[in-house]
Each structure stands twice: as structure tokens, then as C-alpha cells.
Amino acid sequence: MGAFISPPAPDPYTRGFESGGFAEQSYLGAKAAPPLSWGLIGTLLIKHRLRIAVSVVSLLGCTACILSMPLLSGKFFEVLIGKRPESLWDVLTKVGVLYILEPIFTIIFVINMNTMWEKVMKALRVRIFGRILVQKVEFFDRYKVGELTGLLTSDLGSLKDVVSENISRDRGFRAFSEVMGTICILFSLSIQLAPVLGLLMLSVSGFVAMYKRSTVPLFKAHGLAQARISDCATETFSAIRTVRSFSGEKRQMSMFINQILPYKISGMKLGILKSANESLTRVMVYISLMALYCLGGSKVKAGELSLGTMTSFIGYTFTLTFAVQGCVNTLGDLRGTLAAVERINSVLTGSEIDESLAYGLERDAQRGSLDIGNLGSLYKDGEYLQSPITHYRLEKTTSSGYHLAWSGDVCLEDVYFSYPLRSDVDVLNGLNLTLKCGTITALVGPSGAGKSTIVQLLARFYEPTKGRITVGGEDVRAFDKSEWARAISIVNQDPILFSVSVGENIAYGLPDEDVSKEDIVEAAKAANAHDFIISLPQGYDTPVGERGGLLSGGQRQRIAIARALLKNAPILILDEATSALDAVSERLVQGALNHLMKGRTTLVIAHRLSTVQNAHQIALCSQGKITELGSHSELLALKGQYASLVDTQRLAFE
Ligand SMILES: Nc1ncnc2c1ncn2[C@@H]1O[C@H](COP(=O)(O)OP(=O)(O)OP(=O)(O)O)[C@@H](O)[C@H]1O
Numbered sequence: 161m162g163a164f165i166s167p168p169a170p171d172p173y174t175r176g177f178e179s180g181g182f183a184e185q186s187y188l189g190a191k192a193a194p195p196l197s198w199g200l201i202g203t204l205l206i207k208h209r210l211r212i213a214v215s216v217v218s219l220l221g222c223t224a225c226i227l228s229m230p231l232l233s234g235k236f237f238e239v240l241i242g243k244r245p246e247s248l249w250d251v252l253t254k255v256g257v258l259y260i261l262e263p264i265f266t267i268i269f270v271i272n273m274n275t276m277w278e279k280v281m282k283a284l285r286v287r288i289f290g291r292i293l294v295q296k297v298e299f300f301d302r303y304k305v306g307e308l309t310g311l312l313t314s315d316l317g318s319l320k321d322v323v324s325e326n327i328s329r330d331r332g333f334r335a336f337s338e339v340m341g342t343i344c345i346l347f348s349l350s351i352q353l354a355p356v357l358g359l360l361m362l363s364v365s366g367f368v369a370m371y372k373r374s375t376v377p378l379f380k381a382h383g384l385a386q387a388r389i390s391d392c393a394t395e396t397f398s399a400i401r402t403v404r405s406f407s408g409e410k411r412q413m414s415m416f417i418n419q420i421l422p423y424k425i426s427g428m429k430l431g432i433l434k435s436a437n438e439s440l441t442r443v444m445v446y447i448s449l450m451a452l453y454c455l456g457g458s459k460v461k462a463g464e465l466s467l468g469t470m471t472s473f474i475g476y477t478f479t480l481t482f483a484v485q486g487c488v489n490t491l492g493d494l495r496g497t498l499a500a501v502e503r504i505n506s507v508l509t510g511s512e513i514d515e516s517l518a519y520g521l522e523r524d525a526q527r528g529s530l531d532i533g534n535l536g537s538l539y540k541d542g543e544y545l546q547s548p549i550t551h552y553r554l555e556k557t558t559s560s561g562y563h564l565a566w567s568g569d570v571c572l573e574d575v576y577f578s579y580p581l582r583s584d585v586d587v588l589n590g591l592n593l594t595l596k597c598g599t600i601t602a603l604v605g606p607s608g609a610g611k612s613t614i615v616q617l618l619a620r621f622y623e624p625t626k627g628r629i630t631v632g633g634e635d636v637r638a639f640d641k642s643e644w645a646r647a648i649s650i651v652n653q654d655p656i657l658f659s660v661s662v663g664e665n666i667a668y669g670l671p672d673e674d675v676s677k678e679d680i681v682e683a684a685k686a687a688n689a690h691d692f693i694i695s696l697p698q699g700y701d702t703p704v705g706e707r708g709g710l711l712s713g714g715q716r717q718r719i720a721i722a723r724a725l726l727k728n729a730p731i732l733i734l735d736e737a738t739s740a741l742d743a744v745s746e747r748l749v750q751g752a753l754n755h756l757m758k759g760r761t762t763l764v765i766a767h768r769l770s771t772v773q774n775a776h777q778i779a780l781c782s783q784g785k786i787t788e789l790g791s792h793s794e795l796l797a798l799k800g801q802y803a804s805l806v807d808t809q810r811l812a813f814e
Pocket residue numbers: 301579581582587605606607608609610611612613614
């Protein structure tokens with residue numbers, strides 16, 4: 161055929177092709193490495209060296225200020241009672257300077273840490289979203305949408321919070337540095353009194369740790385109840401029309417109440433445990449203070465300890481209590497974060513990424529046409545994804561950018577297929593079918609015969625278990641998926657629109673290009689959509705609502721056709737494209753479709769056989785095979801399954 165030329169050597173994304181090499185290559189999916197690793201987080205953090213240095217200095221600054229305060233309070237009292245020769249104003253000036261410096265250091269620390277972590281989190285979010293986006297389609301069969309969005313929102317949220325919620329006073333690094341600093345100061349001030357506060361520190365940390373441990377199952381139950389409430393609300397609101405039509409409000413209400421009951425109970429139990437923890441901590445603080453008053457007081461009286469030191473100790477009691485509580489709380493947060501990271505990794509590690517698709521995205525990111533920030537690689541730590549398969553350079557032959565091969569016949573050659581989640585059920589069993597270039601092939605057959613499955617294979621949502629699909633004599637796997645997506649347009653019964661404007665939905669036909677308003681209008685006119693679009697309140701700028709819900713079925717369909725016209729792909733698949741429409745809409749849509757089909761290799765799936773009689777060839781699919789093939793009159797003459805289907809429909813009509 162001569163459509164392909166050899167790749168030039170310098171392109172790192174292009175490798176030589178060895179004929180027939182598909183079976184041996186890792187193309188069908190490599191087990192993906194964990195998307196989140198401490199190595200990756202470290203690499204992202206290192207990029208902010210200056211911020212880290214500034215954060216460390218400001219952390220030391222604010223800790224020094226905090227720890228100096230009780231010392232100065234002690235001095236202040238000694239000056240007051242005349243035990244120190246220093247002037248009162250000198251001490252007050254020092255206190256004032258600390259009061260000014262501490263908030264300044266705090267602002268610098270919090271802003272730096274927060275900015276740095278938000279940047280790291282942005283990169284991680286892009287990576288996780290990118291990783292989900294390139295999963296094989298069966299991954300989306302396996303997981304619910306809510307579970308996947310949960311990875312990006314609550315699980316990554318937990319990773320974000322472990323820093324952003326722990327940079328305040330009494331948490332995280334600050335709490336840890338305050339604990340360490342306080343211990344050093346206490347032992348240098350009084351070897352006898354320090355153990356009293358040491359004991360306080362141990363008991364407070366013990367109580368908080370016990371509280372954290374005992375509340376783990378309760379927190380889990382609370383989280384689960386919250387997820388159920390959210391599921392119940394989402395399901396109710398997204399199916400609100402069905403709820404209304406069955407007068408199901410009472411049932412949904414009682415379902416919701418049933419879900420919030422466990423949430424309320426676990427919330428109340430958590431409240432009781434929290435108050436017990438707070439009270440016990442207070443009791444420990446009071447016991448320590450009493451011990452300090454008794455022991456320290458007697459030492460002050462005996463002249464063994466200065467009043468200032470005693471006052472400082474009392475101040476450190478509170479500093480230490482809050483800081484220890486903060487440290488243990490941070491450790492608890494860290495445990496929750498580790499669980500969230502593990503959850504993300506467990507969902508995305510065992511799964512198979514669609515390497516052909518991932519490779520295309522990675523290539524665009526490296527070439528700068530996809531902005532992924534400073535992430536380096538979307539999919540691997542430290543190295544770039546290599547092309548999983550031989551990648552062709554294709555000679556373009558038309559001004560519209562078609563590859564020569566795309567203007568050849570499309571053949572399904574001895575195709576076998578089972579869905580990955582039901583691998584024991586053979587859906588296609590050695591199916592052979594040729595879609596002749598530039599002609600219309602209709603695919604008919606009983607429900608469940610495998611017609612939509614053929615569409616999914618042609619779209620390369622799944623790969624055949626055995627056999628191959630070729631275009632112009634070349635295996636479709638020669639094209640990476642984003643390249644193949646340009647070759648094929650699918651219009652189905654219920655096209656999905658995005659919740660943007662009508663114009664933007666049409667422009668989605670060419671998502672990587674700046675589409676002019678004229679091109680959008682031209683496509684809309686050809687799709688019989690222009691007239692209704694300009695009668696909308698904001699014309700082409702009218703929002704279509706969630707999934708296009710603000711438009712009628714026929715209007716959605718014509719926008720989808722305009723989108724496909726703009727895309728101008730050489731291969732077209734119409735999967736029951738007009739079956740949900742009334743007679744008037746169907747006529748409008750059919751007119752648009754006739755325009756769309758002109759000159760393209762088209763596969764039409766239809767249950768209503770009257771709509772496919774004029775196809776160049778009709779293929780009857782039964783039990784995963786093509787059992788009859790020919791024109792309408794040829795198949796009628798055959799008096800086989802097609803003829804009896806036609807009879808059945810005619811009888812039903814009469
Ligand atoms: N994602 C999936 N996972 C597992 N099995 C599936 C999946 N989609 C379809 N199937 C099964 O594959 C078989 C063929 O389904 P397919 O949708 O291709 O039939 P069809 O001929 O298009 O039917 P209809 O005319 O009713 O749309 C059916 O038994 C169906 O249950």
C-alpha cells in the first residue's frame with residue numbers, strides 16, 4: 161500500500177516497526193506503577209528549595225519567640241518585685257519585640273509552606289487525574305464514578321490537609337519544634353522540676369494517642385455514613401424526574417433519614433470521646449500545676465529556686481500541653497493520610513493503563529502542547545513513557561489531514577471478544593466483516609447479538625481477544641489512540657453533551673484546535689441545527705445544561721451531528737442515531753445524517769429495518785458472527801433470519 165514511511169531517528173517518540181510485532185509487545189497494557197510515591201513528593205518538594213529554606217528559618221524564628229515568652233514573663237515578675245536590677249522598660253521592650261516578631265515569622269512560615277504545598281498538590285492532582293483518564297475502558301466498568309472522584313477530592317484532600325492543616329500554631333512542625341525546645345529549656349532551668357513536666361508530657365501524649373486509637377473505628381463509621389448520605393442525595397437529585405413521576409419523595413426522604421441516623425449516632429459518640437479526652441488532659445494539666453506549686457513553691461521559699469524560674473515553668477506547662485496534643489494529632493492525621501495514599505495507589509496500581517493513549521498524552525505534554533506544570537512526566541517517576549508500540553509516521557494525502565490508510569476498507573478479521581469483566585462469556589466468535597471505503601454498511605440483528613460491541617472495538621475502547629481490525633490493510637494498532645480518535649466519529653442514540661455552550665459543544669469536534677465561529681455555524685447549518693440554535697436565548701452561547709439536559713433529544717442529536725461534521729473523520733458510526741426521535745425530529749436528523757454520511761465509510765446500526773434498506777450492504781449479526789450479508793433484496797431472497805425479521809416488523813407495523 162506504501163502509505164507509511166520510516167520514522168526519522170531523532171524523534172524519541174518514534175520507534176521502528178517490525179511487521180507482525182503486535183502480539184509480542186506490551187501494547188495490551190502494562191501493570192502501572194504506583195502513581196503516588198514519597199520519592200515523587202520529594203522530587204516535587206526539592207524544586208522549592210528556597211521556600212523550604214525560608215520556611216525552616218521562619219519556623220526556628222517563631223519557635224524561639226514562643227519559647228522565650230515564659231522566660232521573659234519570669235524576668236518580668238522578678239523585676240517587679242525588685243529581685244532583678246534590670247529596668248522594667250527593658251524587659252517590656254523585649255516582650256514587645258517578641259510580640260511583633262512572632263506573628264511576622266508565623267506569616268512567612270505559613271505563606272511559604274502553604275504556597276509550596278499547593279504547588280505540589282496541583283502537580284499531584286494533575287498526575288492522578290491524568291492517570292485515571294488513561295485507564296482502559298474496563299477500569300471505568302469496574303469502579304463507580306463516585307469512587308474515582310473520591311480519590312481526587314477526599315483522598316488527595318487528606319494529603320493536602322496533612323500540611324495545610326498542620327502549619328498553624330500547636331500543630332505539626334511547630335508543635336514538634338516547641339516540644340523539643342521546651343524540654344531543652346526546662347532541663348537547663350531546673351533539673352528537679354523538669355521531670356514533673358516530663359510526666360505531664362507523657363500522660364497527655366498517652367491520653368491523646370488512646371483517644372485517637374479508640375476513635376479510629378468510629379471515624380471510619382462516621383466517614384462511611386457520610387459517603388452514604390452523599391450517595392443517597394446524589395442519586396435522588398440526579399433522578400429527580402423519575403422520583404417525581406413515581407411520587408417517590410416520601411421513600412427518598414425516609415431513605416435519607418435512615419442514612420443520617422448512623423451519622424448522627426457516630427457523631428455523638430465522637431463528641432463524648434472528645435470531651436472525655438479534653439477533660440482528662442485538663443485534669444493532667446491541673447495535677448502538674450499543683451505539683452509545680454507544691455514542689456516549686458517550697459523550693460522558692462527555701463531560696464533554692466528563683467521566682468522567675470518558677471513563673472517560667474508555669475508558662476511552659478501550657479506551651480508543652482498544647483504542643484504535645486498537636487504532635488499526637490498530627491501523627492493521627494498522618495495515619496489517615498497514609499491510608500488515603502494507599503487507597504489511591506491500590507486503585508491505580510493494579511489497573512492497566514492504556515499505554516497507547518498515555519503515550520499520546522505524554523508526547524503532547526513533552527512537546528508543550530499540553531500544560532502539565534513542572535510535573536516532568538505524567539506517568540512515570542524520573543523517566544518518560546516510551547512508545548508502547550511501534551509508532552508510524554504516516555504520509556498525509558489530503559488537505560484535511562487524513563492518512564492514506566484511512567481511505568481504505570475497514571476489515572474485522574476473525575475477531576473474537578469477551579468483555580474483561582465477563583471473560584467467560586464470548587460475545588464475538590470469529591466475526592468477519594468488511595466496511596467498504598466510502599459506502600454504507602448496515603448492521604442488524606437481535607438484541608444482545610454483539611452489534612454495539614463491534615462499535616466499541618472499532619472505537620478501540622476495547623481490543624479484540626483474538627483476530628484484528630485493519631484499515632487500508634494496516635492493523636489499527638499502528639495508530640496511537642489519539643491519532644485513531646481523529647479517524648472515527650460515533651453518533652449514538654443518546655449523545656452526551658458537555659455543560660458548556662452550544663457553540664463550545666460543536667467545537668469539541670476538534671478539541672485541540674481554535675475553531676472559528678464561521679466553521680461552527682457552517683457545521684450547524686449542515687446539521688439542520690442553525691435555525692433552532694439562533695432561536696435560543698443566547699444563540700450559540702446558550703448553555704446546554706448538565707449532559708445537555710436543557711435541550712430536546714432531537715436538538716442534542718443535531719448538535720452531536722454538527723460536532724461530527726466539524727470533526728470530518730473519514731469513518732462514521734451511527735449507533736441507533738435516530739431511534740429515540742419523533743417523526744419530525746427524525747426527518748430533520750436524517751437529513752443531517754445524509755449530509756454527514758456523504759463520502760464516508762459508514763456503519764449504521766438500526767433496529768428499525770426500514771431505515772437501513774438503502775444501505776450498500778446489510779450485515780446480519782447473530783451470536784457474535786455475521787451470518788448473512790448482502791443488499792436488502794438479496795437478503796430477502798435468501799429467506800433467512802433477515803427476511804423473517806423484516807416480516808416480524810412488517811406484521812408489527814400492520
Ligand atoms: N461493558 C460490558 N461488560 C460486560 N458485558 C457486556 C458489556 N456490554 C455489553 N455486554 C454484553 O455483551 C453482549 C452483547 O451486547 P451488545 O450491546 O453488543 O448487543 P447489541 O447487539 O448491541 O444489543 P442491542 O441491540 O440490545 O443494543 C450482551 O450479552 C451484553 O450483556
